Amino acid sequence: MIEIQQDMGGFDHIVLTNPTFMTLMDAQSDLAPLSFSDIPINLREELGETLAMWSMNPDDPWEGIALYTTLETRPFPVIGTQADAGNAVTANHPLVLVTTTSVSSFHTSGFLDVLVSNGQIVFTDTSRLREIIDINGLSEYLVSIDYVADQILETTHLYRQQAQLGGFAIAMSLTALVLVLGQSAVIWARRKRRMIFIHHTNGSSFVRIQLEGLAPAVCLLLLSAVLAAASAVVVLQVGLPLAVASSGIFLIICVPLEIAFRTFAARTESSHQIRRKN
Structure with a gap:
């Protein structure tokens, strides 16, 4: 070259x-x-x-x-x-x-x-x-x-180990992400339990109820994605297209999960409120 x-x-x-x-x-x-x-x-x-x-x-x-x-x-x-x-x-x-x-x-x-x-x-x-x-x-x-073949086999083995370690790290990160999103949804439902109960008894669906307060959570996720992409480009020298694509995938996964967890938490909290009333 x-x-x-x-x-x-x-x-x-x-x-x-x-x-x-x-x-x-x-x-x-x-x-x-x-x-x-x-x-x-x-x-x-x-x-x-x-x-x-x-x-x-x-x-x-x-x-x-x-x-x-x-x-x-x-x-x-x-x-x-x-x-x-x-x-x-x-x-x-x-x-x-x-x-x-x-x-x-x-x-x-x-x-x-x-x-x-x-x-x-x-x-x-x-x-x-x-x-x-x-x-x-x-x-x-x-x-x-x-011998080129020996060097390539050794390098391939090293890359395979790195890929396995990377896959384990990704799995752990996704697990931690699910736990954090679930916990934040439970905290939101506990804080807004009266509002959830009132809106639901007035005919609003749980999906619509949680959408009204979703903007701050989405903004926080968006800020996290931007900071992660910037850190990857500056610190790890990752290409900008790859960093942007990874951040986009992060948002595509996180936003629906946040909606699903908040909806489930709102339904669960409303059920608790009804049982207390009874």
């Missing part, structure tokens, strides 16, 4: 890869070809300067490179600027530079050797890789060889 320090013209990542990697990741069918003119001029110039430093033909660094972007059917799998324990980068709308002659087109020193050392070049034949290492006398310089 290439890092660019300026606006990337709508692309979220710039990826340099080859057909072998795309076949390995089953990503060929998700790409749409681009023309050279589809790249903004400023991005084209900076990319050209970067490729010229790596290319064996700096006068024409774009030689042998085809341009693509995703069809947005699924994210494009990318190894980041440094492989990190099986963690891949997902690119939703990348500019993909595909080269079929990476070995013959780019310098070994300063480019290919750097990619090998930080894990951005993946070898699919272990026995052949060891043979090349031995032939070129590189064994004494290698500390270890990392």
